[in-house]
Amino acid sequence: MTESFRPFSLGTLAEPAGREFPALVVGDRVQEVSDLAPSVLALLQDWDDVLPALRQRAADGSGARPLDGFAVRAPLTPGQxxxxxxxxxxxxxxxxxxxxxxxxxxxxxxxxxxxxxxxxxxxxxxxxxxxxxxxxxxxxxxxxxxxxxxxxxxxxxxxxxxxxxxxxxxxxxxxxxxxxxxxxxxxxxxxxxxxxxxxxxxxxxxxxxxxxxxxxxxxxxxxxxxxxxxxxxxxxxxxxxxxxxxxxxxxxxxxxxxxxxxxxxxxxxxxxxxxxxxxxxxxxxxxxxxxxxxxxxxxxxxxxxxxxxxx
CATH class of the missing domain: 3.90.850.10 (Fumarylacetoacetase-like, C-terminal domain)
Known part of the structure; x- marks a missing residue:
C-alpha cells in the first residue's frame, strides 16, 4: 500500500520589504523553508534528501503563517x-x-x-x-x-x-x-x-x-x-x-x-x-x-x- 502524505506546494514569496524566500504552501498557510535550501531551485537540486523533510513539515504545520501579505513570485528560476x-x-x-x-x-x-x-x-x-x-x-x-x-x-x-x-x-x-x-x-x-x-x-x-x-x-x-x-x-x-x-x-x-x-x-x-x-x-x-x-x-x-x- 502506497503511503499518503498531506498535499503541499512549493513557491517563492517576497516580504513587503522585498526579501524573497522559498516557501512550503498548504492551503492558505505558508512555512519558510530557507533552512533546508536558499531557493526552490536549490530544493530541487537536493530533491531526494529534502522531500521527506518537506512532507514532515506539511503534516506538522508548525510555524505556518497566512499567505496574505506576501507577494508571489515565479516559483523558481529555471535552468533550461x-x-x-x-x-x-x-x-x-x-x-x-x-x-x-x-x-x-x-x-x-x-x-x-x-x-x-x-x-x-x-x-x-x-x-x-x-x-x-x-x-x-x-x-x-x-x-x-x-x-x-x-x-x-x-x-x-x-x-x-x-x-x-x-x-x-x-x-x-x-x-x-x-x-x-x-x-x-x-x-x-x-x-x-x-x-x-x-x-x-x-x-x-x-x-x-x-x-x-x-x-x-x-x-x-x-x-x-x-x-x-x-x-x-x-x-x-x-x-x-x-x-x-x-x-x-x-x-x-x-x-x-x-x-x-x-x-x-x-x-x-x-x-x-x-x-x-x-x-x-x-x-x-x-x-x-x-x-x-x-x-x-x-x-x-x-x-x-x-x-x-x-x-
Missing amino acids: IFQAGANYRTHVIDLHVKHNPQLPEAQARADAAAVMDRRAADGQPFVFIGLPSAVTGPYDDVVLPPYSEQHDWELELAAVIGREAFRVDRAHALDHVAGYTIANDLTTRDLVFRKDIPELGADWFRAKNAPGFTPLGPWVVPAEFVEEHPHVTLRLNGQVMQDESTKDMIFDVAAIVAAAAEITPLRPGDLVLTGSPAGNGMAHGRLLRAGDVMEGTITGLGTQRTRVVSP
Missing part, C-alpha cells in the same frame, strides 16, 4: 526550458485549418488528423528551447512588445525536473520529474515563420522569447499530488478560451521528457513544457491586446492571473 510544439491533437488540427484557408475545412481537418495519427504511432515529440529570461511571475503584467500586434496565449502543463535525466527510456522518465507547474507560453504569431527564408521553417526564438512571455506558477506541486490527466483552462477577460484535458496530448509527459533527455542532460530545476491545447487566439480569431486579463488554471496547480499592457 524545453518546449513541446504541436502536441495536442485538436490544437494542431485547428491551426492547420487556419493556415490552409484554400482547402475545404473538412478536408483540412481530415488531412491534419491523418498526420497526427501517424505521428502518434511512429513519430517523436517536437522539442525546442526557450529562454529563462522570458519567465515572469504568475501575477505580473505582460508587456506586449511593439514589433507586432499578433501575440497569442498558450497555457501549458510544465514538468519540473528533480533528478538528472540523460538517455532515460519512456518507462522511467517520470522518475526524474519532481513536480508540475503552470506556464503560459506566449507566442507572436506573425514571427513564427520567416518570410525572408521560409525554407528554414519556424523561428521560435523570435516568436516566443520576449521578456515576460512565460508567466510561470504560482506553485510547483510535487508529482505525487498531481492527477494523471489534469484539465487545462484559460479564460480571457472571464471568457473560457482553452478548456481541455491532457488526454488530448499526442505524446505524454514521459515521452517528451525522454525525447529531450535523449539529446542533452536534463538537470534539477529544468522545465519541460508539454504543449498547448486547442483554443488559442489564432483559432478564435482574437489575439491579445492591452487591457486583456488572462487567467490560467490547471487542476491541482492553482491559478495564475496576468494583465496585458502596452509597450
Whole structure:
C-alpha cells in the first residue's frame, strides 16, 4: 500500500520589504523553508534528501503563517526550458485549418488528423528551447512588445525536473520529474515563420522569447499530488478560451521528457513544457491586446492571473 502524505506546494514569496524566500504552501498557510535550501531551485537540486523533510513539515504545520501579505513570485528560476510544439491533437488540427484557408475545412481537418495519427504511432515529440529570461511571475503584467500586434496565449502543463535525466527510456522518465507547474507560453504569431527564408521553417526564438512571455506558477506541486490527466483552462477577460484535458496530448509527459533527455542532460530545476491545447487566439480569431486579463488554471496547480499592457 502506497503511503499518503498531506498535499503541499512549493513557491517563492517576497516580504513587503522585498526579501524573497522559498516557501512550503498548504492551503492558505505558508512555512519558510530557507533552512533546508536558499531557493526552490536549490530544493530541487537536493530533491531526494529534502522531500521527506518537506512532507514532515506539511503534516506538522508548525510555524505556518497566512499567505496574505506576501507577494508571489515565479516559483523558481529555471535552468533550461524545453518546449513541446504541436502536441495536442485538436490544437494542431485547428491551426492547420487556419493556415490552409484554400482547402475545404473538412478536408483540412481530415488531412491534419491523418498526420497526427501517424505521428502518434511512429513519430517523436517536437522539442525546442526557450529562454529563462522570458519567465515572469504568475501575477505580473505582460508587456506586449511593439514589433507586432499578433501575440497569442498558450497555457501549458510544465514538468519540473528533480533528478538528472540523460538517455532515460519512456518507462522511467517520470522518475526524474519532481513536480508540475503552470506556464503560459506566449507566442507572436506573425514571427513564427520567416518570410525572408521560409525554407528554414519556424523561428521560435523570435516568436516566443520576449521578456515576460512565460508567466510561470504560482506553485510547483510535487508529482505525487498531481492527477494523471489534469484539465487545462484559460479564460480571457472571464471568457473560457482553452478548456481541455491532457488526454488530448499526442505524446505524454514521459515521452517528451525522454525525447529531450535523449539529446542533452536534463538537470534539477529544468522545465519541460508539454504543449498547448486547442483554443488559442489564432483559432478564435482574437489575439491579445492591452487591457486583456488572462487567467490560467490547471487542476491541482492553482491559478495564475496576468494583465496585458502596452509597450
